[in-house]
Amino acid sequence: xxxxxxxxxxxxxxxxxxxxxxxxxxxxxxxxxxxxxxxxxxxxxxxxxxxxxxxxxxxxxxxxxxxxxxxxxxxxxxxxxxxxxxxxxxxxxxxxxxxxxxxxxxxxxxxxxxxxxxxxxxxxxxxxxxxxxxxxxxxxxxxxxxxxxxxxxxxxxxxxxxxxxxx
Numbered sequence: 797x798x799x800x801x802x803x804x805x806x807x808x809x810x811x812x813x814x815x816x817x818x819x820x821x822x823x824x825x826x827x828x829x830x831x832x833x834x835x836x837x838x839x840x841x842x843x844x845x846x847x848x849x850x851x852x853x854x855x856x857x858x859x860x861x862x863x864x865x866x867x868x869x870x871x872x873x874x875x876x877x878x879x880x881x882x883x884x885x886x887x888x889x890x891x892x893x894x895x896x897x898x899x900x901x902x903x904x905x906x907x908x909x910x911x912x913x914x915x916x917x918x919x920x921x922x923x924x925x926x927x928x929x930x931x932x933x934x935x936x937x938x939x940x941x942x943x944x945x946x947x948x949x950x951x952x953x954x955x956x957x958x959x960x961x962x963x
Contacts, residue, residue, distance in 0.1 A: 808919035828887035839938035
């Protein structure tokens with residue numbers, strides 16, 4: 797059973813755990829820019845940096861998204877996507893207000909398919925039903941080459957390790 801922590805309390809992660817070396821499931825999520833369906837994971841033409849956040853409406857998630865937006869601008873041949881369970885409308889407003897334009901922000905609100913397929917759905921806690929904070933790098937053949945489940949949800953991920961893994 798995979799876990800993370802929220803304010804020091806261990807929280808179970810639900811869904812199918814995906815690890816380095818596994819094939820990344822291809823999952824359809826909703827783009828916050830235009831509400832169209834997009835696919836994350838699986839084999840694609842570019843490497844993928846998939847950033848999972850609980851909600852863009854929190855300080856840590858907003859900071860993380862802004863930081864990855866800045867870092868994504870320097871990456872070439874990498875599709876960078878932030879996935880949360882925020883409604884696409886709220887995510888779109890966040891992107892407009894924050895000038896997020898060097899990565900895609902997507903929502904898994906419909907069926908939590910991404911959260912379940914990647915094993916990042918929080919179980920029994922006050923945050924049950926949202927995602928943990930995680931990073932996945934997926935190679936063009938669909939293989940996961942990097943994974944970070946941030947040990948404490950209230951903390952930021954290891955940006956340098958994630959960028960190094962996708963570079």
